[in-house]
Structure formats: structure tokens, C-alpha cells
Amino acid sequence: MESLGLLAEGFQGALTPMNMLWVLVGCLLGTAVGVLPGLGSSMAVALLLPMTFALDPTAAFIMFAGVYFGGLFGDSTMGILMNTPGQGSAIASTFEGHKMALAGRAPQALATAAIGAFIGGMTASVVVVFLAPRLAELSALFGPQEFFALALFAFVATSSVVADSAIKGLASLIIGLAIATVGIDAMTGVERFTLGAPQIFDGISLITVTVAILALGEVLHVASRIKRDREGEQINASGRPFLKRAELKEAAPAWARGTAIGLPFGVIPVGGSEVPTFMAYDVERRLDRRRKDPQFGKGAIRGLAAPEAAGNATTGTAMGALLALGLPVSSTAAIMLAAFQQYGLQPGPLLFERAPDLVWALLASFFVAMVVLLILNLPFAPLWSKLLLIPKPYLYAGITVFCGLGVYATSGRIFDLLLLLGLALLGFLMRRHGVPLAPLMIGMVLGPLAESSLRDALLSSDGDWSVLVSGPIPLVLYGVLLLIILLTVRSKVVNRMRRDV
Amino acid sequence: MSSASTQGASEAPWAEPSGPTADPPRPTDTEQRRSGGGFWAGRSGLVVPAVLAALSTYLVYGMVTMPVGEDTDFPGPRFYPMLLAIVGYLLALLLVLEILRKPEHPEQDEVEYRFYSDWKAVAWLVGGFLIFAVGIEFLGWIVAGALLFWCVARGVGSKRPIFDLSLALVFSSLIYLGFAVGLGLNLPSGLLGGL
Numbered sequence: 101m102e103s104l105g106l107l108a109e110g111f112q113g114a115l116t117p118m119n120m121l122w123v124l125v126g127c128l129l130g131t132a133v134g135v136l137p138g139l140g141s142s143m144a145v146a147l148l149l150p151m152t153f154a155l156d157p158t159a160a161f162i163m164f165a166g167v168y169f170g171g172l173f174g175d176s177t178m179g180i181l182m183n184t185p186g187q188g189s190a191i192a193s194t195f196e197g198h199k200m201a202l203a204g205r206a207p208q209a210l211a212t213a214a215i216g217a218f219i220g221g222m223t224a225s226v227v228v229v230f231l232a233p234r235l236a237e238l239s240a241l242f243g244p245q246e247f248f249a250l251a252l253f254a255f256v257a258t259s260s261v262v263a264d265s266a267i268k269g270l271a272s273l274i275i276g277l278a279i280a281t282v283g284i285d286a287m288t289g290v291e292r293f294t295l296g297a298p299q300i301f302d303g304i305s306l307i308t309v310t311v312a313i314l315a316l317g318e319v320l321h322v323a324s325r326i327k328r329d330r331e332g333e334q335i336n337a338s339g340r341p342f343l344k345r346a347e348l349k350e351a352a353p354a355w356a357r358g359t360a361i362g363l364p365f366g367v368i369p370v371g372g373s374e375v376p377t378f379m380a381y382d383v384e385r386r387l388d389r390r391r392k393d394p395q396f397g398k399g400a401i402r403g404l405a406a407p408e409a410a411g412n413a414t415t416g417t418a419m420g421a422l423l424a425l426g427l428p429v430s431s432t433a434a435i436m437l438a439a440f441q442q443y444g445l446q447p448g449p450l451l452f453e454r455a456p457d458l459v460w461a462l463l464a465s466f467f468v469a470m471v472v473l474l475i476l477n478l479p480f481a482p483l484w485s486k487l488l489l490i491p492k493p494y495l496y497a498g499i500t501v502f503c504g505l506g507v508y509a510t511s512g513r514i515f516d517l518l519l520l521l522g523l524a525l526l527g528f529l530m531r532r533h534g535v536p537l538a539p540l541m542i543g544m545v546l547g548p549l550a551e552s553s554l555r556d557a558l559l560s561s562d563g564d565w566s567v568l569v570s571g572p573i574p575l576v577l578y579g580v581l582l583l584i585i586l587l588t589v590r591s592k593v594v595n596r597m598r599r600d601v
Numbered sequence: 602m603s604s605a606s607t608q609g610a611s612e613a614p615w616a617e618p619s620g621p622t623a624d625p626p627r628p629t630d631t632e633q634r635r636s637g638g639g640f641w642a643g644r645s646g647l648v649v650p651a652v653l654a655a656l657s658t659y660l661v662y663g664m665v666t667m668p669v670g671e672d673t674d675f676p677g678p679r680f681y682p683m684l685l686a687i688v689g690y691l692l693a694l695l696l697v698l699e700i701l702r703k704p705e706h707p708e709q710d711e712v713e714y715r716f717y718s719d720w721k722a723v724a725w726l727v728g729g730f731l732i733f734a735v736g737i738e739f740l741g742w743i744v745a746g747a748l749l750f751w752c753v754a755r756g757v758g759s760k761r762p763i764f765d766l767s768l769a770l771v772f773s774s775l776i777y778l779g780f781a782v783g784l785g786l787n788l789p790s791g792l793l794g795g796l
Binding site (some may be wrong): 154226234267268269271274275277278281285287290291292293316319322323324325326327328487491492493495498500501504508510517518520521525526528529531532533534535552553555558559562584 | 646650653662667668670674675680681682688689692699703712717719720722723727729733734737738744745746750751753754755757758768769772776784787788
């Protein structure tokens with residue numbers, strides 16, 4: 101019960117007026133970008149990353165957590181009302197959610213989504229409070245070969261499972277890893293791939309890459325299509341967004357099942373909450389088919405409740421994995437890891453020892469953020485959809501100016517602005533050709549760890565490669581990785597066969 | 602977007618959700634419609650392996666010119682980039698084969714465009730950002746930022762250039778006030794600083 105005591109202290113740290121303000125700012129911002137189509141929480145966190153140098157770490161992470169969770173609360177709103185999910189994690193909720201809205205139950209759909217996200221997030225936060233310290237203790241046993249196995253696990257799982265083409269996912273990963281090698285080699289002091297440009301002796305700034313790939317590149321992509329893609333029509337959601345007792349009873353088991361499905365995915369790096377949300381949706385659909393009166397296709401409340409709960413449950417435990425292992429499972433988590441590095445903090449076992457105030461205040465802020473988000477979203481969801489009234493040109497113009505501001509403010513150099521533009525073009529090309537961006541971000545953030553642990557392991561073994569598979573932890577990790585790959589291949593083959601028939 | 606979501610229901614839950622490009626190619630109907638496009642139709646994706654190969658080549662060039670001491674132990678600074686370059690070339694090759702075998706046609710619009718992307722809009726954005734980047738120190742934040750805002754708004758489809766200009770100036774001035782004066786960020790005042 102040591103965790104509870106520490107959590108109580110964390111609440112004391114988190115519940116200062118200033119920190120509450122940052123929670124609120126984060127939640128408002130996260131919900132806003134979640135609601136706006138085409139924007140996701142990763143873009144919001146990317147744009148906020150340069151702000152880190154102006155804030156103290158606790159405030160910054162509390163805000164980031166608010167944005168991360170808020171993005172998930174908000175993105176289903178537009179999915180339900182307009183059939184335009186903001187990011188991958190909202191697609192599964194959109195199917196039945198939009199049908200509910202079409203059937204005149206938009207307020208109920210929004211309420212189901214908000215409550216589901218709340219339940220999933222809350223449960224995950226409780227799990228993290230008790231599990232994260234244990235995970236951190238486990239990772240204290242990690243040596244170089246274990247860290248290398250962990251990094252490789254994250255690389256292969258994110259790039260092969262999420263992307264529809266594993267080759268494209270791996271290509272994105274390699275680009276990220278290669279960008280991360282630029283700069284002075286930490287182990288030997290040799291200058292690598294700098295062409296003698298002093299601006300990149302310290303490596304290419306993570307902030308520049310993040311803003312370029314996830315914010316400016318995204319704006320370029322939107323601009324390239326905005327006059328050509330038709331807009332969806334928005335369904336009016338007036339009415340009381342409260343659920344009747346019967347609806348609550350109907351949705352409750354789905355919320356519970358969704359949460360249970362979502363929880364383990366926070367520690368499995370398969371690219372965030374897309375996979376669990378679809379799994380939760382699929383489970384509900386199968387269960388629904390067995391009922392006397394199948395609801396799927398007509399706006400089933402369960403088909404919306406389960407994925408929403410799963411999405412936020414995954415996000416919650418993902419934060420646990422990030423704090424305890426330093427393992428980012430999605431691009432938003434990768435940016436948060438980058439933010440930790442900006443402050444000179446390394447998530448993992450040492451974080452819990454060296455910065456317990458920060459960790460526990462952050463964990464406590466999850467609970468606060470959940471409550472704030474429920475309040476922001478349950479009664480006010482229809483109000484949020486008014487954000488769509490902002491004219492698109494000004495929205496994207498504003499975002500672009502913020503990209504420039506963030507990078508110039510942190511680097512103070514024209515060089516970084518040009519680099520930002522170049523990398524944004526790369527991000528745009530990748531988006532245009534269906535290459536996923538999350539592997540690039542994860543490669544960029546974890547690349548240095550992978551390289552140093554690989555070289556450390558090989559140096560200590562005098563070049564004997566078998567060191568990489570010695571010990572139980574790497575073996576378990578490689579085993580799980582193999583299992584994930586086999587399952588992915590199987591599901592892809594099954595899908596192809598179904599399509600052919 | 603809508604078709605991406607309806608398809609997702611029946612097939613791979615792992616399908617990349619983002620936009621029309623993520624749709625699996627359906628060669629039968631699109632190939633007929635695009636028969637006039639020539640070799641490059643659906644094969645513009647070759648730019649991805651090209652970037653990857655160029656990057657790997659840069660890594661190789663860097664490795665060759667890297668000043669490494671004779672006494673460095675086995676996994677030296679060249680070792681890991683070498684792995685990356687090998688994998689990079691391999692993936693580039695696989696991507697080329699994949700795209701040659703199965704051209705990728707993005708979802709068709711009702712109106713036929715020569716290119717899938719609206720390059721004019723992209724050019725406004727890139728051009729605007731280039732001017733902003735190069736000119737920020739000379740023009741100062743307020744002017745450069747306003748120019749960037751105006752170019753992007755224009756590129757994304759705003760039809761009110763005069764109104765946009767005033768809005769852009771208000772926006773960049775507000776940022777200057779908030780961040781440079783308020784938070785103490787170092788934003789250049791440029792031209793206006795001398796007034």
C-alpha cells in the first residue's frame with residue numbers, strides 16, 4: 101500500500117492552483133484538437149513541445165497528459181456527429197456512434213463516448229498507480245542487452261503491426277533511426293553525418309523533427325487535399341446528454357469489456373489505441389450477433405461504448421509503460437519521451453527514484469484530468485462542435501505560424517527553420533504515399549538507446565553476438581515479438597482470403 | 602474519410618486510418634479509368650524508396666569519410682549506421698518491387714485532376730514558409746509571421762486577401778506581445794525595431 105501513500109503526496113503536488121490550471125489548459129486544448137477534424141493529440145503535443153523550456157517539468161507533463169487524454173475524449177465527438185474520425189483511435193467508435201446520431205440519439209452517443217472514455221481512463225490510472233512501480237523495479241534489472249531487446253521490440257511491433265504494409269512501416273523506422281544518428285557519437289566523440297555543419301553537432305533537434313513531421317507536414321497534407329475532399333455534414337446534437345437507466349445498463353458490460361481489452365495494450369507497442377479499439381468493437385459485434393435482437397448496424401450503444409473505453413484504457417497504461425520502462429507505444433508517447441529528455445530526465449526505474457515528486461504528481465494529475473475531461477465533455481460536447489466554425493484557412497495558417505514560432509523560439513536559428521521545412525516535406529511525402537509516421541518518431545526517440553545498448557552489449561562480450569539473447573528477459577521479449585508478428589501475419593492472410601472469396 | 606471507415610469495419614483492423622491514401626488499391630476499376638496516365642500513374646510512390654536509397658547512400662558516404670581512430674574497438678561509430686544503410690537499401694528495393702507490381706491509385710475524385718495532390722496549395726505553403734524562414738531576422742517576427750499566415754491562408758483557399766492581411770498582422774502582433782513581451786522569448790523585431 102506504499103503506492104497509496106505516494107499517490108496521496110502526488111495529489112498534494114498536483115493540486116496546486118498553478119498545476120490545476122495546466123491540467124485545465126491541457127484538457128481544453130486536447131479536446132479542441134480532438135474535435136477539429138484532421139488534428140490529433142500528437143499534433144497538439146508536438147506544437148506544445150517547444151513550450152517545455154518555459155515551464156517546469158511537472159507543469160509541462162501535467163499539461164501533456166491532459167492533451168493526450170483530451171484528444172481521445174474529443175476525437176469521437178466529430179466521428180459521431182460528422183462521420184469524420186479525427187485519428188485512428190476514433191474510427192471504431194464512429195461506426196455505431198454515427199449511426200446512433202443518425203437515428204436521433206446524438207446526445208446519448210456523445211454521453212456514452214464520454215463516460216466510456218472516463219471509465220477506461222480511470223481504471224487504467226488505478227492500474228498504473230499499482231503496477232508502474234513494480235514495472236520500474238523489474239526494469240532496474242535491465243542491462244544493455246535487455247534495453248536493446250526492448251527497443252527492437254518497440255521498433256518491429258510498431259512498424260509492422262500498425263502499417264498496412266510492413267515494408268513501409270520499416271522504411272519509416274529506418275528514416276527515423278538514421279536521423280537520430282546525426283551528430284557527435286556519444287561513445288567515441290566522432291562527428292557523424294554532419295557535413296561539418298556545427299548546427300547539427302549535437303544532433304538534429306527532436307523538437308524540429310517532431311514539429312516538422314507531426315505538425316507542419318500534416319498541414320501540408322491537409323492543404324494538398326482541402327479543396328478536393330468533400331466535407332461531411334454535421335448532425336445537430338441538441339438535447340440532454342444524459343443516459344437513461346436502461347441505456348446505462350445496456351452499455352455497462354461493454355464499457356467493462358472495452359476497458360479489459362484496452363488495458364494490456366498500453367504496454368504492448370503496437371502503435372497506440374487503434375488495435376484495441378477495433379478489437380473491442382469486434383468483440384461487441386460478435387456478441388451482438390448471438391442476441392435475439394441484434395442492434396449492430398442500427399446504432400448499437402455497445403458498439404460505441406466498448407471502443408471508447410478501450411481507447412482510453414490503452415492510453416492510460418501506455419503512460420505507465422512510458423514512465424516505468426521508457427517505452428513509447430505511440431507517436432504522442434514518443435513526443436512525451438522526447439520532452440522528458442529535454443529536461444534531462446530518463447523515464448525508467450531511475451525516474452521513480454530520482455524524481456518521485458514529478459512521477460506521483462503526474463499520476464495524480466491523470467485522475468484530475470479524467471474528472472475535468474468528463475465535466476468538459478459530458479454536458480458541453482455539442483458546444484465543442486462549434487469549433488468547426490473557425491474558417492479552415494485561418495486555422496491552418498495559425499498552426500503554421502505556431503510551428504515556426506516553436507522551432508525558432510527554441511533554436512533561435514534560421515538553419516532549424518529550413519530544416520523544419522525540409523523535414524515537413526518529407527513528412528508530407530510519407531503521408532501522401534501511405535507511409536506511417538509513428539515508426540519514424542519512435543525510431544528517432546529510441547534510436548540512440550538502441551545504438552548505445554547494442555554497442556555496449558557487444559563491447560562487453562568482445563563482439564560475441566550471442567550476448568543479445570542471453571538471459572530470460574530478452575528471450576521473453578523476442579518470444580512475445582515473434583508471437584505478435586505471427587498473429588499479425590495470420591490476421592492479414594485471413595483478411596486477404598476473405599476479400600478474395 | 603468516409604470510405605476508409607466503412608471499409609475498416611469489414612477488414613483489417615490495423616489498416617492505417619489516415620485519409621484516402623491509406624485505402625487499399627483497387628486495381629481493377631481504377632486502372633481502367635487511369636489508363637491514360639502512363640507509367641507514372643499510381644507509381645509516384647517510387648519517391649519513397651528513392652528517399653530511402655538516398656538516405657542510405659548518405660550514410661555510406663558519411664561512413665567512408667568518417668575520421669575513426671585505428672584503435673577503436675569493434676562496434677565503433679560506423680557499425681550501427683552500416684546496419685541501417687544495409688536495411689535501408691534492402692527496404693528500398695522491396696518497396697520498388699512492390700510498387701512496380703501493384704501501382705497504388707488513390708481514391709478517385711468526381712472531378713479528374715492531373716495530380717492527386719493540389720500542388721498549387723502546397724507551393725503557397727512552402728513558398729510562404731521559405732520567405733518566413735529566410736526573412737525572419739531581417740523583416741522581424743511581426744512582418745515575417747504575418748506574411749506566413751497570409752500565404753498559408755491564401756493557399757488553403759481564403760478568398761479575402763485584404764482582410765487576411767489585417768488578420769495576419771493582428772495575429773502575429775498578438776503572438777509577439779504574448780511570447781516576446783510577455784514570456785520573454787527572443788523574437789527578432791527586425792525592420793520595425795528601428796522605428
